[in-house]
Amino acid sequence: MSEQILPILPLRNSVMFPASVIPINVGRRRSIAAIEAVQKGGEPLIAVLAQKNPDTEDPEWKDLYTMGTVARMLKVIRLGDDNFSVVLQGVERYEIIEPVAAEGYLAAKVRRMPDRTQRTLELDALANNLKETGRKLISLLPNLPKEASGILEHVTEPGILADLVASNLTLDVAEKQAVIESVDVEGRVRTCLKLLTKQLELLKVKKEISSAVQEEMSRSQREYFLRQQLKAIKEELGEGEDVEDEIEELKAKIARSGMSEEAEKMATKQLTRLRYMQTSSAEYTVTRTYLDWLVELPWKTTTDDKLDIATVRQVLDDDHYDLERVKKRILEQIAVLKLNPAKKGSILCLVGPPGVGKTSLGKSIARAIGREFVRISLGGVRDEAEIRGHRRTYVGALPGRIIQGMKKAGTVNPLFMLDELDKLSSDFRGDPSSALLEVLDPEQNHTFSDHYLEVVYDLSRVMFIGTANSISTIPHALLDRIEMIDIPGYTREEKRQIAVHYSIPKQIGEHGLSDRLLHFTDNGILRIIDSYTREAGVRNLEREIARVCRAVAVKVAQDGDAQSFEANDDLVQELLGPVKYIPEMADRCAVPGVTTGLAWTPMGGEIIFIEATKMLGKGKMAMTGQLGDVMKESAQTALSYVKANARQFGLEPDVAEEVDIHLHVPAGSVPKDGPSAGVSMLSSLVSLFTNRKVRPDIAMTGEITLRGLVLPIGGVKEKVLAAHRAGIRKVILPERNRKDSPDIPEEIRRDIELVYVSRMEEVIETALEP
Numbered sequence: 001m002s003e004q005i006l007p008i009l010p011l012r013n014s015v016m017f018p019a020s021v022i023p024i025n026v027g028r029r030r031s032i033a034a035i036e037a038v039q040k041g042g043e044p045l046i047a048v049l050a051q052k053n054p055d056t057e058d059p060e061w062k063d064l065y066t067m068g069t070v071a072r073m074l075k076v077i078r079l080g081d082d083n084f085s086v087v088l089q090g091v092e093r094y095e096i097i098e099p100v101a102a103e104g105y106l107a108a109k110v111r112r113m114p115d116r117t118q119r120t121l122e123l124d125a126l127a128n129n130l131k132e133t134g135r136k137l138i139s140l141l142p143n144l145p146k147e148a149s150g151i152l153e154h155v156t157e158p159g160i161l162a163d164l165v166a167s168n169l170t171l172d173v174a175e176k177q178a179v180i181e182s183v184d185v186e187g188r189v190r191t192c193l194k195l196l197t198k199q200l201e202l203l204k205v206k207k208e209i210s211s212a213v214q215e216e217m218s219r220s221q222r223e224y225f226l227r228q229q230l231k232a233i234k235e236e237l238g239e240g241e242d243v244e245d246e247i248e249e250l251k252a253k254i255a256r257s258g259m260s261e262e263a264e265k266m267a268t269k270q271l272t273r274l275r276y277m278q279t280s281s282a283e284y285t286v287t288r289t290y291l292d293w294l295v296e297l298p299w300k301t302t303t304d305d306k307l308d309i310a311t312v313r314q315v316l317d318d319d320h321y322d323l324e325r326v327k328k329r330i331l332e333q334i335a336v337l338k339l340n341p342a343k344k345g346s347i348l349c350l351v352g353p354p355g356v357g358k359t360s361l362g363k364s365i366a367r368a369i370g371r372e373f374v375r376i377s378l379g380g381v382r383d384e385a386e387i388r389g390h391r392r393t394y395v396g397a398l399p400g401r402i403i404q405g406m407k408k409a410g411t412v413n414p415l416f417m418l419d420e421l422d423k424l425s426s427d428f429r430g431d432p433s434s435a436l437l438e439v440l441d442p443e444q445n446h447t448f449s450d451h452y453l454e455v456v457y458d459l460s461r462v463m464f465i466g467t468a469n470s471i472s473t474i475p476h477a478l479l480d481r482i483e484m485i486d487i488p489g490y491t492r493e494e495k496r497q498i499a500v501h502y503s504i505p506k507q508i509g510e511h512g513l514s515d516r517l518l519h520f521t522d523n524g525i526l527r528i529i530d531s532y533t534r535e536a537g538v539r540n541l542e543r544e545i546a547r548v549c550r551a552v553a554v555k556v557a558q559d560g561d562a563q564s565f566e567a568n569d570d571l572v573q574e575l576l577g578p579v580k581y582i583p584e585m586a587d588r589c590a591v592p593g594v595t596t597g598l599a600w601t602p603m604g605g606e607i608i609f610i611e612a613t614k615m616l617g618k619g620k621m622a623m624t625g626q627l628g629d630v631m632k633e634s635a636q637t638a639l640s641y642v643k644a645n646a647r648q649f650g651l652e653p654d655v656a657e658e659v660d661i662h663l664h665v666p667a668g669s670v671p672k673d674g675p676s677a678g679v680s681m682l683s684s685l686v687s688l689f690t691n692r693k694v695r696p697d698i699a700m701t702g703e704i705t706l707r708g709l710v711l712p713i714g715g716v717k718e719k720v721l722a723a724h725r726a727g728i729r730k731v732i733l734p735e736r737n738r739k740d741s742p743d744i745p746e747e748i749r750r751d752i753e754l755v756y757v758s759r760m761e762e763v764i765e766t767a768l769e770p
Contacts, residue, residue: 003097006047006070007034008106012054015176016069017163018090026084030058033104035076035084044073047094047110050173050180061106067095067181070112090163093180115159117185126189127158133196134165140203159185162192169199247275250291258300263455267294290392293399293453298412302461305413306370307338315368320357321498326350326485330365333463344442349421349466352487353604353718355537358467359419361487366415371463374405374416379423384430387439389452399452402439402459413461421478422468433475440464440481488717489536489604491745492529492725499525503542511549518552520545520567527569531579534725536604536718544576551575593688595767597680598701598723598731599672600715605722607699609666610677612684617660625665628673635663637704638682641760642689645708649764651689661685676713678704679732682760683767692768699723700732700767708760712736717743724748730755732763 009031016022026035038046049068056063071088079085094110101107117123134152155161166179175195182188254267270287277284306312312334316327329348336343350358359375366373381387381401389400398404405416418440424433438444439459446460466482468474490498504520528548533540552565552575565571573579593612598605621639623632639656646653663681665672679702687694701719703711712734721744723731729751735758741749757763 002112003109004112005100005107005109006045006094007037007102008064008108009034009046009048009071010051010059010064010106011048012051013173015050015167015173015180016048016071016088016090017167017176017180018069018092019160019163020090020167021074021087023085023087025079026086027082028058029082030105032082032084034106035073035086037102037105037107038073039076045091046071046073046088047096047108048088048090049096050177052173054173061099065177065180067093067177069180070094070110093183113183115157115185117157117159120186123158123186123189126186126193127161130158130161130165130189130193130196133193133200137196137200137203140200140207158189162188165192165196169195171195247271250274250295253295254291257295257297259294259297260299260456260458263294263299263453263457266455267291286392286397290452293403293407294455297403297407297457298410301411302413303371303411305337305341306368307334309335309338312365312368316361316364319364319367320361321501322490322494323357323361323487326361326487329485334369344460347440347442347464347466347482349468349482349484350487351468351471351484353489353536354469355535355539356487356489357537358487359417362415362417362465362467365463365465369415372409372411372414374409374414375419376401376405376417377419378432379420380425381423381432382425382427384432384435385451387432387435389450391451392454397452399450400435402448403450403453403457406457406459406462412458413463415463415465418464418466420468421466421482422470422473424474433478437477437481440466440478488743489721490538491721491748492526493747494745495529495538495541496522496525498538499529499541499545503538503545507542507546507549511546511553513549513553513556516564517556517561518549518565518567520548521569523569524567524572527572528576530725531573531581532576534581536721548572548575592691592693593684595680595684595687595694596696596699596726596728597677598699598719599674599676600718605715605718605720607722607726607728608672608677608680610680610684611664611666612681612688613662613664614659614688615662616658619657620660622660622662623664624662625668626671627665628671630675631665631673631677634675634678634704635681637706638678638685641682641704641706641708642685644706646689648761649686649690655689661688675703675711676701678702679710679760679763683763686764687768690768692770694767695730695769697727697729698732698767699726699728699730700763702732702734702737702757702763704760710734710757710759710763716740720744720748720752720754724752729753730766732757732766734758 009026010028011024014022014024026032034046038044047068048071049064051059052063052065070091070093072091073086074089075087077085092115093113095113097109097111099106099108131152138152151164152161155164162179162182162185166176179188179191179195182191250271254264254271259267270291274284274287274291277287309331313327313331316330320327333346333348350361352358362375363373385400387400387402389403390397399407402416406412406414409416418436424436426432438448442460445462446458447456448459449456471479471484499520504525508514508518528544529541532544535541548567548571552567555563555565567575593614595610597608597610599608600606621635623635627635639661642649642651643653643656646655663684665677679700682704683694683700686692701713703713705711716733716737717740720731730753732755735756738756741754744754755766757766
């Protein structure tokens with residue numbers, strides 16, 4: 001018995017035998033590394049080993065059997081970067097002596113175990129019995145080639161004969177592994193004879209069942225004639241004609257629906273029950289409603305996709321301004337669908353503030369590719385049955401929203417929008433987000449199961465698109481199944497363009513006006529944007545434009561259409577009343593201790609003010625403004641840094657010992673948290689103690705450490721847009737956020753100077769007046 005070190009190739013759902021030749025596809029990382037190691041070596045031998053559990057993706061030694069087959073690699077074809085097709089020829093058995101360390105794959109020292117055959121009369125008799133049973137089995141399988149019997153006759157070695165038989169039987173892995181582990185040839189032949197005899201008996205029973213089915217069909221024809229006679233008798237008595245017509249109509253609908261075999265079996269069973277029920281019983285109504293749902297669901301009906309890239313791009317551009325990154329990702333999805341219609345697409349989720357066009361974007365995609373559009377709102381949904389439906393045992397049970405949406409769409413490939421994914425909640429009735437895991441997993445949703453239907457429904461051809469304002473409340477397992485596409489807020493110029501090309505024409509048309517009667521000037525539009533709205537999206541902008549249109553509509557209805565109106569700066573202020581938002585930067589930053597910070601919210605970016613003041617006391621620090629734990633810790637870090645580096649700022653070391661400090665963040669009714677206000681808090685404290693004002697045209701954001709480092713933060717684009725809306729002309733950002741600058745629109749970068757810093761000394765030098 002020779003020993004050698006060989007790479008290990010684990011097999012799932014299969015066992016390889018000596019003297020057999022099999023092709024396999026290799027795609028797992030370790031297996032590919034093992035194949036490549038054999039190619040680089042001398043003799044093309046590899047140790048093939050079966051897995052105990054086929055679901056184990058990356059098996060370790062405990063997941064593998066200890067005996068297998070040494071195989072010779074006859075041919076290796078590379079199908080891609082991570083896929084090989086390999087043809088293997090079994091050589092002989094082996095057992096693992098001990099694992100051996102290898103780079104990127106499993107390897108072991110193995111002991112090869114060739115057959116030691118000692119021919120005896122009993123062994124020859126067992127081998128002949130095995131051949132005879134094999135011939136009987138072949139005679140019951142008409143699809144096998146005639147050569148199969150000849151191959152059995154030509155094999156003379158009992159051990160090889162047993163391996164040949166075992167490799168061609170339909171057995172589970174454990175049974176085949178038992179044959180591999182039968183080193184004794186006589187014991188192996190006995191084991192194979194038992195398994196072969198079992199297969200032979202199963203085939204005989206199957207044949208008997210087939211004959212019984214033929215007899216059953218004859219009986220069914222007899223039953224049909226008897227039913228027809230019963231129907232004629234009932235008609236003579238004036239009974240049941242409508243019910244029979246109804247049942248026959250349902251039977252025809254079931255046949256036409258194209259439902260799956262499982263669903264058709266369930267429908268036929270329920271239809272048979274319905275035939276013998278009283279129409280006045282409650283059970284009759286429940287069963288009839290269930291059958292109506294089954295036959296009205298789309299099982300095979302589809303719409304033809306319009307996958308012309310230029311047309312899709314044109315429709316998206318017609319409906320939405322800018323959003324180039326989002327449109328690019330959608331066009332990529334459409335392109336892949338065009339080249340490979342069978343590909344399971346990603347589940348997209350559009351994440352952004354309210355009013356940026358997430359839901360309308362879904363409608364545009366459906367219109368562009370010619371699919372039916374279905375939308376369900378998940379806001380406030382807290383019951384798992386809303387997704388999966390109620391079981392039919394409950395009174396008034398219905399399918400879940402997914403199945404209801406599919407019935408409404410009428411096709412198996414609609415565009416399904418799951419609105420407000422982040423607003424899902426849960427209670428004692430279940431967690432709807434967990435039920436969505438199956439819906440939004442391309443590997444599982446072809447077997448979606450609704451509690452009401454109790455049959456599998458295929459959702460794999462549905463294009464799912466979700467929307468959310470924030471991903472913070474979406475469970476991690478659900479996030480793992482969807483691809484996030486961020487839709488940030490709009491700039492001032494983008495809002496003006498959207499108003500000119502989309503909102504104003506729409507509102508003028510809806511209010512019965514025309515371009516001749518009402519014309520918006522650029523300064524009028526900008527006045528609405530700057531003074532009457534403060535948002536990341538355009539929903540309030542459209543609302544204010546509608547207010548102007550309504551006011552003009554009143555004048556036109558009252559005085560006639562002889563006069564035309566120009567919505568300029570003056571008319572807008574006259575119709576909309578006092579301005580709602582006034583820039584307050586200069587007033588708020590006019591004293592030491594006040595700093596302008598930047599914050600991210602699900603509604604977009606916002607500016608916040610950090611106010612610090614001091615009074616005689618004992619070195620205590622008060623913090624107000626509904627600050628969260630992380631924000632309070634940032635304030636403590638800032639104070640500790642100021643105390644530790646007082647001389648650097650021209651202060652005495654005990655500067656904070658005899659005073660109390662009060663740190664306040666206005667808008668006290670709004671909860672605030674996060675580490676990105678650390679830079680602003682430190683600047684406020686230094687400004688307060690040194691009596692130097694913070695420049696009124698500067699805003700800042702960044703996390704700080706006790707060493708004075710400025711760490712990166714998120715939401716850079718939204719924060720810079722908020723600064724621009726508020727009239728800020730210089731923004732201090734962490735150096736490690738420089739990579740985010742391409743996301744900021746070019747027009748904003750022209751208006752705002754971005755200063756990147758890595759330490760707090762740079763912040764103080766830039767932000768504070770001399």
